[in-house]
Amino acid sequence: MRIILAVLLCCVIKVSAQTYEIGVFAGGVNMIGDVGRTNYLLPTGPAFGGIFKWNAGKRYAWRGSVTYGSFTANDNKSHMQSRRQRGYVVDNSVLEFSAGLEINFVEYNLHKLGPAFTPYLYTGITYFRYDFNYIDALQVQDINQKEGSFAIPMTVGAKYRLNQFLILGAEIGARYTFTDNLDASNPEGSNFEQFRFGNILSDDWYVFSGLTLTYTFGRKPCQDCFQ
Secondary structure, three states: OHHHHHHHHHHHHHHHOOEEEEEEEEEEEEEEOOOOOOOOOOOOEEEEEEEEEEEOOOOEEEEEEEEEEEEEEEHHHOOOHHHHHHOOEEEEEEEEEEEEEEEEOOOOOOOOOOOOEEEEEEEEEEEEEEEEEEEEOOEEEEEEEEEEEEEEEEEEEEEEEOOOOEEEEEEEEEEEEOOOOOOOOOOOOHHHHHHOOOOOOOOOEEEEEEEEEEEEEOOOOHHHOOO
């Protein structure tokens, strides 16, 4: 009877017990649009945030994050002569909320002692807030209004367990947005049509790049109890 009870208890724990991670992100952010440089990896401002992960298996983890970053799109630093001659400078910031799936390239077992390392991919859905700006008379007009939009995150990274509880990671995450006004080039609304410029058929991107440090906690899944 005790053996049967132990097996039943183990099955219950197997369903509910997982390993979790909570931690921080720190790095930089840059934007790719109709103003400034077009480099996909060249931060122009700081970024920081928090991350939570639920490692539901050795090959994947559900992930949620909140990240803030501020950037500058500067025509004077562009490699395109037409932009340098124009000379626009636009400051903006993004506050994003993201959720999705992180996929490990190799089995990543946090319940065994010793080092653990794997590259990974992350994607899901992102919602972010940013400043609504437009350019008039060569000057950026900030009307103190926030706009919201969605984006698709495409992140590649690698993580390494430093010890039993801490995991260090490095990642580069591009966001394809559904707005074309992070650089004040395509303000929406009939009152702003005269202020549009650039390629209005191509939406903006922004990229977070930096380091993560997470702390692991949670019980060991029962499926590993007999290994």
